[in-house]
Amino acid sequence: MFILAPSDYTAILLSIKVAVTATVLSLPFGFAAAWLITYGRFRGKVVLEVMTNLPLTLPPVVIGYLLLLLLGSNGFLGRLLGSIGIRLIFTWRAAVIATAVVGFPLMVRSIRLAMESIDPDLVHAARTLGATRFNAILTVILPLSLQGLIAGSSLMFARGLGEFGATIIVAGNIPGVTQTIPMAIFEYASxxxxDTMALMLCVVSIAISIVVLLLHEYLCKQTMRAD
Amino acid sequence: MELHIALQKHFASFTLDVDSTLQGNRIGLFGPSGSGKSTLVSLIAGLQQAESGRIVLDGELLYDTSRRINVSPDKRRIGIIFQRPHLFPHLNVKNNLLYGFKRSTAGNRTIDFDALTDVLRIDHLLDRGVNNLSGGEKQRVAIGRAVLSNPRLLLMDEPLSGLDDTLRFQIISYLKSACEIFAIPSLFISHSLLEMRLMTDQVLSIEQGRIIEETTPENLSRSRMGLNPAGYVNLMKVTSPTQCEDMCAYSWGNTELLISGKSDQPDSLFELSSKDIILFKRHPEAISARNLLQCVVSGIFESGGKVGVELGCGDERLVAEVVHQVVGELDITVGSTLFAAIKASAFRRLG
Structure with missing residues (x-):
């Protein structure tokens, strides 16, 4: 029998909400970072590359702890936000931030791969045809890296659904508030x-992942057809 | 069009260092690959920057390192036709064509969309995606896209090198008519002497990043005759073909030429190497070559150890290539009469 507790539904919805918000928020930044790394010529480009890729190699717990130091009530950003009445730690927003940071390198990587495959002469052609630098980004680079954007978003969303280590440190595991699918599974497993309830949530997880992958395939085919 | 370029840019293998004022509407930039031609194109268009120098186009300063002026490529109004078409794959033919047009200011829009698509014969392709076009169609769309951006100068960076011979001469005629009909000055870049002669009136010869010679395409071809394995290439426009057996008789000026092969077009362009012309002092009794033309020597020139003999056949000109001894033996002087024998199979169709 497939039974879920009411708190499980909340966890599923929260997981999706966090992953979607983190992905959508990261898209413009991911695109900008990928653009800077692919086309930018400036000092400190290596630093930017390392910083974007760092979350990929760091243990998520480390990222969570660093975020806690930064966003906590004694942290630099935490104090700044606190002074205008915004508290992030142990809210779903903190989970969004943790998910965004952890998934960011995956998104940048996918967009970068797409951008690197764009012939630079296409951009040159656009410039000589009267497009400003920004206009060329909008009308040539953006549409031609669409597949990278889709791939990056799917990857990041999928990664976000499974985010555990960083999230549990900055957002905690508060049922109904910050408890996502992985946290609920963790609690059931403990x-x-x-066991049965944990398994049910595992099935839900797998189902969501399959839907995301299918959606990704579908969108990629659509953009290819538009070519 | 008047374009003044004084530019220096260093590379690992050579230094680009040019200082020249180009005046005219059909200028060529001739040189071997790696001589700096394409770099110069990028500098003029503003896609790369020189370390020092200035660029002035029709009195407008586009680039000047001493005054820190660098007009961005989108403001220069200099169009480029690249080696490959570089059409935007996410846009259809019409939107590719209109990309530059939409971004040009209303006051500069002199090119009529329908007239252009008609000249380039792409009016039936407008709704197609660019990935389903043939190579020739793609290059025609690329020409149209550049012309429709209403440039005041069109840079053509070896636009024919990616095409096979048949297509090359088709595209040349489209390029020529687009530039002529819409009166756009062009700077044509190539390492092909033949293309230079078809596309330009004057040529800058560039080697190792320096302009070494400013001449006409005709003189450039003559000066390279002796060194060129194909000799000097005579370009012959012939008309009104009539089929006789496996050959075709054409009118060339007021002379008739027999050329191997069939023809279904009213006009044709053939090339004939200066090495494929045999000269006789007197009319030979019998000869296997199908063309024997009575000519008058109108000029003699020296090129790379060989002698070029310019022959007048009616209103047309031919250049034959001989070795030095022949000039004495046949007593070739300006004004003397010679017979030129050409095999019907020596001609090569260009378009």
């Missing part, structure tokens, strides 16, 4: 009678 209790002696939770």
């Amino acid at each position: 209790s002696p009678s939770g």
Whole structure:
């Protein structure tokens, strides 16, 4: 029998909400970072590259802890936001930030791959045809890296659904507030009678992932057809 | 069009250092690959920057390192036709064509869309995606896209090198008519002497990043005759073909030429190497070559150890290539009469 507790539904919805918000928020920044790395010529480009890729190699717990130091009530950003009445730690917003940071390198990588495959002469052609630098980004680079944007978003969304280490440190595991699917599974798995419930959530996880992958394939085919 | 360029840019293998004022509407930039031609194109268009120098186009300063002026490529109104078409794959033919047009200011829009698509014969392709076009169609769309951006100068960076011979001469005629009908000055870049002669009136010869010679395409071809394995290439426009067996008789000026092969077009362009012309002092009794033309020597020139003999056949000109001894033996002087024998199979169709 497929049964889910009411708190599980909340966890599923929250997981999706966090992953979608983190992905959507990261898109413009991911595009900008990928553009800077692919086309930018400036000092400190290596630093930018390393910084974007760092979350990929760091343990998520480390990222979570660093975020806690930064966003906590004694942290630099935490204090700044606190002074205008915004508290992030142990809210779903903190989960969004943690998910965004952890998934960011995946998004940048995908967009970068797409951008690097764009012939630079296409951009040159656009410039000599009267497009300003920004206009060429908007009308040539953006549409031609669409597949990278789709791939990056799917990857980041999927990664976001499974985010655990960083999230549990900055957002905690508060049922109904910050408890996402992985946290709920963790809690069920820690209790002696939770096996079935944990398994149910695993099935849900797998189902969401398959839907995301299918959607990704579909969107990629659509953009290819538009070519 | 008047274009003044004084530019210096260093590379690992050579230094580009040019200082020249180009005046005219059909200028060529001739040189081997790696001589700096394409770099010069990028500098003029503003896609790359020189370390020092200035660029002035029709009195407008586009680039000047001493005054820190660098007009961005989108403001220069200099169009480029690249080696490959570089059409935007996400736009259809019509939107590719209109890309530059939409971004040009209303006051500069002199090119009529319908007239242009008609000249380039792409009016039936407008709704197609660019990935389904043939090579020739793509290059025609690329020409149209550049012309429709209403440039005051069109840079053509070896636009024919990616095409096979048949297509090359088709595209040349489109390029020529687009530039002529819409009166756009062009700077044509190539390493092909033949293309220079078809596309330009004057030529700058560039080697190792320096302009070494400013001449006409005709003189350039003559000066390279002796060194060129194909000799000097005579370009012959012939008309009104009539089929006789496996050959075709054409009118060339007021002379008739027999050329191997069939023809279904009223006009044709053939090339004939200066090496494929045999000269006789007197009319030979019998000869296997199908063309024997009575000519008058109108000029003699020296090129790379060989002698070029310019022959007048009616209103037309031919250049034959001989070795030095022949000039004495046949007593070739300006004004003397010679017979030129050409095999019907020596001609090569260009378009």
